[in-house]
Amino acid sequence: MKEISNIAMTHGGKFHADDVFSSALLKIINPAIKIIRTFEVPQNFDGIVYDIGGGRFDHHQAGAEVRENGVPYAAFGLLWREFGEGLVGAEEAARLDERFVQPLDLDDNTGCGNAVAGIIGSFNPSWDSDEDVDSCFLQAVDFAMVILQKKLESIRSILRARELVQHALEHSADNIVVLPRFAPWKMVLIPSDADFVVYPSQRGGYSAQGVPTEDETNALKCEFPQEWAGKTAQELKKLTGIDSLRFCHNNRFLVATDTAEDAVRACKLAREW
Structure with missing residues (x-):
């Protein structure tokens, strides 16, 4: 300075x-x-x-x-x-x-x-x-x-x-980035190969979000399945076999779980659905 x-x-x-x-x-x-x-x-x-x-x-x-x-x-x-x-x-x-x-x-x-x-x-x-x-x-x-x-x-x-998210990206696996805490992530992850980001939710548990593409469409690189959208926690558990998956947004960009492990599992399953 x-x-x-x-x-x-x-x-x-x-x-x-x-x-x-x-x-x-x-x-x-x-x-x-x-x-x-x-x-x-x-x-x-x-x-x-x-x-x-x-x-x-x-x-x-x-x-x-x-x-x-x-x-x-x-x-x-x-x-x-x-x-x-x-x-x-x-x-x-x-x-x-x-x-x-x-x-x-x-x-x-x-x-x-x-x-x-x-x-x-x-x-x-x-x-x-x-x-x-x-x-x-x-x-x-x-x-x-x-x-x-x-x-x-x-x-x-x-x-x-940016520093926190970049560090998490460098240590990620399967194009799923797990953050130690929520932080603004789009400026780092949108231009990267990451498909999903997982982070602790302010409401408790963990959230997983699909990462948007770089174009102006706001489309996600990978959405959560239509069959999950708006379902109850009991329905989601039956559909996916993921014990703590309790919410999937109607627009299929976000899910909520009780554990980081289940959030990562949900991301991997979404790719295979």
Whole structure:
């Protein structure tokens, strides 16, 4: 992770999602950073300057940068490009840029409208308020930090899931992947050779699911048999000989058992049915 200065400067007066989320990002990277709001950057200022001053983290000057897809950068996007990879890696940084940063950048540059930007804007004092605008700015930054930290933690959670599922895939047999606990698995298993995934259920026991194909049909590589769909636990036991098989979804993508062994047995039997 790149180190950043302990002091930063942005514009004063009315604030927007761009300078607020830029500030939130810098405070997440360096909680000790001091943010100064001003209307003019002094000469020889030794710190990060953004959304003002025409420097590398401003976007108001002629020739300001535009992404390859045509979305112009704002300060938040420029700072995220600089520091995002160090927080979550290149792939996830690009994904967050596309899904979260770019809509905010586009709104700041075009006024096209964005729900999150509208919420941040509501932190500004109303026209007849005596509230201090800088205090309101800090409240907005604290709020934006919660949003951004939740986004980052969600990404890190997905990265942890990817590692767990990849490890289980590498130690799987018969194209049936058994997870030690539930974790998001589709990003790893859909492009793999896995047909089924087994994991502990939040309702107790174990669930087994068919893995979808890579195309857009949502079809499964292998479905559970039509004869199992919607049957009672007693009917399923009689049909399959699997003692703890107690549920099969009507859409045949999921079954429930009491043990991991029976879940694996159900997957193997589904192939042979």
